[in-house]
Amino acid sequence: MSSSMGNLEAKFNAISPREQKLVFYAVPFVICFVFILGLIEPAITQTIETRQEITDAKFSLVDITYSVDSVQAQLNIDPNTETRNQIAAVNEQILILEKQFTRELEQLVPPAAMPFVLEQLFVDAKKLKLIGMSSIVPINIFENAPKVDEKENADVAKQEGKKEIVPELFKHGLRISFEGSFFDTREFLLAAEKMPWKLHWQEIKFEVDEYPRARVDIELFTLSTSEAYIHVN
Secondary structure (H helix, E strand, C coil): CHHHHHHHHHHHHHCCHHHHHHHHHHHHHHHHHHHHHHHHHHHHHHHHHHHHHHHHHHHHHHHHHHHHHHHHHHHHCCCCHHHHHHHHHHHHHHHHHHHHHHHHHHCECCHHHHHHHHHHHHHHCCCCEEEEEEEEEEEECCCCCCCHHHHHHHHHHHHCCCCCCCCCCEEEEEEEEEEECHHHHHHHHHHHHCCCCECEEEEEEEEEEECCEEEEEEEEEEEECCCCCCCCC
16 A cells, blocks of 8 residues: 555656646546536436436327327217218109109199090090090009018007008009000000100900901009099090
């Protein structure tokens, strides 16, 4: 120990007075610096660690905020949107079909006008002889053909004591009999097809009694939302 101190003292004495002063002032400063550094180093380390924790917490908060926004966005999505869009598309299609059906219905002969229209056709068809004309009881074409879901609705309506709602579209018909040849009958049917108003026939019976004369029985019909019976004079 004394030898080491002696060496240090010898080295100190060997340097210039100016350097000795620098060493004299620098040594206490270094000692103080090391002492102070030893005191504040744990605080510096703790501060760095705290800052890192704060940074990590901020990143975690950003992730949580993003997750919350994502969940909120999912909650804001209406799960029934697709179903509503499908229902809207179906309703739009139904509306288009209803308009088309209304236009076609307007082209049909009104039930009350059927006898007069047919009489005029026979006036023009001079070679045909009208034998008879009678009305067919109108029927609701939807009454005896409910769909599966309509049956279920009917059961529910009965259970709830409500009257089942059935769509109403009535089929009105006339049964006519006349005599004439095959070609005269064909001209009559072609003339009926060319009328501004439309008529449909469901059944036609052609029997030759004495060639070329034949007896023709035919059922003509039209459609209407009214149940009013066709009166034939």
